[in-house]
Amino acid sequence: MTKHSQAYVVGMYEHPTRHAPDISTAQLHFEVARGALIDAGLTLDDVDGYFCASDAPGMGAATMAEYIGLRNIRHTDSTETGGSAYLVHVGHAAAAIAAGKCNIALITMADRPLGAKQGIKLGGVDLTQFVDLAYTGAFPIPPLAGYAAVANRHMYEYGTTSEQLAWVKVAASHHAQHNPHALLRDVVTVDDVVNSPLVADPLHRLDCCVVTDGGGAIVLARADIARRIKRPMVKVKGCGEAIRHRTNDRFDLTTSGAIWSGQAAFAEAGITPSDVKYVSIYDSFTITVVVQLEDLGFCAKGEGGPFVADGNLISGVGRLPFNTDGGGLCSNHPGNRGGMTKLLEAVRQARGEAHPAVQVPNHDLVLAHGTGGSLASYHVSSTVILEAE
CATH class of the missing domain: 3.40.47.10 (Thiolase/Chalcone synthase)
Known part of the structure; x- marks a missing residue:
């Protein structure tokens, strides 16, 4: 087996909103996390790996783990690559599961450029820090x-x-x-x-x-855990x-x-x-x-x-x-x-x-x-x- 094929997607959720003027970004992260875990039949306490990008407010994973209520995290990754970050997270989470770093990994994404009136700005990214902009x-x-x-x-x-x-x-x-x-x-x-x-x-x-505003979340799990969850097996x-x-x-x-x-x-x-x-x-x-x-x-x-x-x-x-x-x-x-x-x-x-x-x-x-x-x-x-x- 490859380092990735030992992990399965066991939960997913897409937030239905497309405009969130009255919901904070942190709350969106919590709601998509909860939705994905409900889909998987799991709880917050089952999660021991958490992955997010810079759309997560505050100090990324540290802030959001506390806000969401993730108490048992022993592996985390806040890799930021813009719109591709969450696919990168799938690879990293699957590799971490194969290496025994975690058993159940949660990936969340949420942002509200319309609600925050940011327009096309990439949430969580400070454009003034782009080194090429000096030129x-x-x-x-x-x-x-x-x-x-x-x-x-x-x-x-x-x-x-x-x-x-x-x-x-x-x-x-x-x-x-x-x-x-x-x-x-x-x-x-x-x-x-x-x-x-x-x-x-x-x-x-x-x-x-x-x-749009909104977000989504994915839950990955070790193969034996995935088999116990009554959801279609997606490797x-x-x-x-x-x-x-x-x-x-x-x-x-x-x-x-x-x-x-x-x-x-x-x-x-x-x-x-x-x-x-x-x-x-x-x-x-x-x-x-x-x-x-x-x-x-x-x-x-x-x-x-x-x-x-x-x-x-x-x-x-x-x-x-x-x-x-x-x-x-x-x-x-x-x-x-x-x-x-x-x-x-x-x-x-x-x-x-x-x-x-x-x-x-x-x-x-x-x-x-x-x-x-x-x-x-x-x-x-x-x-x-x-x-x-």
């Missing part, structure tokens, strides 16, 4: 402009079109209509996307993700993580860290992309999905546009269903950190608990992938492969 602060690149640059380069290099990118949003909207908690539930067409306002050439308004099959940076601005805008994190996860799982029948892919923008599908090996570099077109990402229609909850493009992107929601829907699919209209029949192997940072600059990619037993 680039006079000419900041907001996320939208950076991803527009990625899209432009992809179009220049490979002939990708706005209509092909639009199909990513169309697929997400087809799935979101079945999610009662999705922020945007209306089904859209390719014409709707390309005719929506242009916000940063070539990206339109509907090419962009939503911004952590393989994990990978990688940092991609600009190398003094000499780098390829169309390539992400997924080329390394995906290879590591597939190698550890002992499978290939063709074995995976469902994916949860980070979808901050439509171009994000295209680049990551290529780098993960689901299609060749430059073929992402045709791969996602014509409904190929729609469950029950296409070759590779993705983000069947509606994803960050339509449902939920709490704290501008989309990694946790990718994990949650991947677990639902592996359990066979997704909405019947979007549940993938062959769901024994599913993949979740996240990016923290920006594809246009430095970022951390993390890939998690889950297996339903």
Whole structure:
């Protein structure tokens, strides 16, 4: 067995709110922790490993363990990699379980940029401490402009079109209509996307993700404990993580860290992309999905546009269903950190608990992938492969 495959996902919970003006971030962390433990049939006292990122207020794990009421923690990890942090935490938690550092690990994520009126700010991150801003602060690149640059380069290099990118949003909207908690539930067409306002050439308004409050939590456990819990068995099959940076601005805008994190996860799982029948892919923008599908090996570099077109990402229609909850493009992107929601829907699919209209029949192997940072600059990619037993 690998260092990760000795751990199983036994609990999960996604907060239903998309706007939390009257709930503190700490309270959101507590509510998602409680929800995931109830799902697993466990209590706070059963948890001996706790994982969180800088969206957790105060002194991270120390503050939140006390606030939540976690009294028996003997292993903790506050790794911060932006939106991919929670997928990184799955790998770290699974490795800790295999090493005997803990038996039951809780991962929480929660933030409220709308309730706190922070806009697109990444909760818990002090932008004044970014060392590169001393040199680039006079000419900041907001996320939208950076991803527009990625899209432009992809179009220049490979002939990708706005209509092909639009199909990513169309697929997400087809799935979101079945999610009662999705922020945007209306089904859209390719014409709707390309005719929506242009916000940063070539990206339109509907090419962009939503911004929400909320959060989620995952519980992992040792194999023998998982077998005693009356929940579907979902094994952590393989994990990978990688940092991609600009190398003094000499780098390829169309390539992400997924080329390394995906290879590591597939190698550890002992499978290939063709074995995976469902994916949860980070979808901050439509171009994000295209680049990551290529780098993960689901299609060749430059073929992402045709791969996602014509409904190929729609469950029950296409070759590779993705983000069947509606994803960050339509449902939920709490704290501008989309990694946790990718994990949650991947677990639902592996359990066979997704909405019947979007549940993938062959769901024994599913993949979740996240990016923290920006594809246009430095970022951390993390890939998690889950297996339903």
